[in-house]
Amino acid sequence: MKLTLAATMAACAGLLPSVSATIYYAGVAESSGEFGAWSATAQVGTGLPGRFGVDYSFISNSGVDIMAEKHKINLFRVAFLLERMCPLSYGLGAKFNETHFVHFKDSIDYITKTKGAYAIVDPHNYMRYNNPSSQPFSGSIIGNSSDPAAATTAQFGAFWGELAKRFADNEKVMFGLMNEPHDMPSSLNLANLQAAIDRIRQSGAKNLIIAPGNSWAGGHAWTQGGSEANSNWIHKLVDPLNNTAIDIHEYLDQDFSGGHTACTQDAAKNLAGVTAWLKEHRLKAFITEFGGSNTPACVTMLNDMLDYMAKNEEYIGWTAWAAGPFWGPNSPCCTDGKQLGSLEPGSKAADGGPSLYDTIWVPVIAKKVPAKLQWSGPASVNGGTLSSK
Numbered sequence: 001m002k003l004t005l006a007a008t009m010a011a012c013a014g015l016l017p018s019v020s021a022t023i024y025y026a027g028v029a030e031s032s033g034e035f036g037a038w039s040a041t042a043q044v045g046t047g048l049p050g051r052f053g054v055d056y057s058f059i060s061n062s063g064v065d066i067m068a069e070k071h072k073i074n075l076f077r078v079a080f081l082l083e084r085m086c087p088l089s090y091g092l093g094a095k096f097n098e099t100h101f102v103h104f105k106d107s108i109d110y111i112t113k114t115k116g117a118y119a120i121v122d123p124h125n126y127m128r129y130n131n132p133s134s135q136p137f138s139g140s141i142i143g144n145s146s147d148p149a150a151a152t153t154a155q156f157g158a159f160w161g162e163l164a165k166r167f168a169d170n171e172k173v174m175f176g177l178m179n180e181p182h183d184m185p186s187s188l189n190l191a192n193l194q195a196a197i198d199r200i201r202q203s204g205a206k207n208l209i210i211a212p213g214n215s216w217a218g219g220h221a222w223t224q225g226g227s228e229a230n231s232n233w234i235h236k237l238v239d240p241l242n243n244t245a246i247d248i249h250e251y252l253d254q255d256f257s258g259g260h261t262a263c264t265q266d267a268a269k270n271l272a273g274v275t276a277w278l279k280e281h282r283l284k285a286f287i288t289e290f291g292g293s294n295t296p297a298c299v300t301m302l303n304d305m306l307d308y309m310a311k312n313e314e315y316i317g318w319t320a321w322a323a324g325p326f327w328g329p330n331s332p333c334c335t336d337g338k339q340l341g342s343l344e345p346g347s348k349a350a351d352g353g354p355s356l357y358d359t360i361w362v363p364v365i366a367k368k369v370p371a372k373l374q375w376s377g378p379a380s381v382n383g384g385t386l387s388s389k
């Protein structure tokens, strides 16, 4: 509750509407399901289909246990590759690699059924399909009608209709439509997202949908780019159930990439434009990627950013980037390439020293996990009943 004591008393007395900013869902991104497909020479097909548990994996159950039980988070965003769910020989669409799907579903079920938390399913594909070998730039843009090799907007819709049908009976699963669309027309991003929403709802699934902006879903860039700005497009999405939130990513380094150690970008200032846009269109948002290094400046700025989300009612959830069983000593963000480990519990830096889990997750981000989160009922843009775990 972000009310002053006086306001709280007034609200209790029925003098004010009891509206307040609330984070309902908080946690971590699980990145490893998209691993093993990268090639220095951009060799098409590298790591496909890949070996589950060897080239890639989705979660470590013991890591999820620590996150859910010790740190009491209720949200995990789980990355996978479209080219593994829908092998190139099948094409993007409703036909899945059932072996791969079972591995993925096992992870989602572990999070949602065994641990009782919520999960965002995250096709980590940058709105591209057919060549993840040099992500985030390789592959045909979905729906690019000038590219004969590109999957179509309709195929993307069909993929989502099928995935939605398979998770429609699990109200704790949220549908993150796509990780970081970029360098494409915003009209096409909108068309692809709308096709996905249409097919999800046609399948009967009522699950919360999370729709990303173009330009890497960057919050700071939301209102930039003239007619291409996300602020001119994304509110045009139509969800007959009004259960679609916006997906935003925001890093604190100079170029917002999450590649650098130094934090120099003030989130409150940089998110002001997208927050005003959310308010204008009465939309809610998740920040599903953010992070920082273990410098004093980053600690301050991460705290400021988490406080900013907590006090602005437009933000209902967040996941920090990133945990995941396959990072080893490598770092998911914010280290200028230094191997400081990840947010995965038990992870260590290359020299055996403390990891980002030890220096950033435990003392900083985990401390901002609200004491009360939603632990039951459908994931919703309106949130649900809050309780402590």
Ligand SMILES: *[C@@H]1O[C@H](CO)[C@@H](O)[C@H](O)[C@H]1NC(C)=O
Binding pocket: 049, 050, 051, 052, 087, 089, 097, 098, 099, 100
């Ligand atoms: C489906 O996934 C399994 C497990 O990763 C793999 O062994 C198999 O080759 C895949 N099939 C296709 C058609 O990609």
Ligand SMILES: *[C@@H]1O[C@H](CO)[C@@H](O)[C@H](O)[C@H]1NC(C)=O
Binding pocket: 141, 144, 145, 146, 147, 148, 183, 184, 185
């Ligand atoms: C669409 O495909 C054409 C043909 O391959 C390519 O020239 C163009 O750059 C693509 N569009 C975008 C936005 O990448």
Ligand SMILES: *[C@@H]1O[C@H](CO)[C@@H](O)[C@H](O)[C@H]1NC(C)=O
Binding pocket: 240, 241, 242
């Ligand atoms: C969705 O929102 C629109 C616009 O506010 C409203 O007219 C409609 O009744 C809502 N639909 C549902 C299912 O809540």
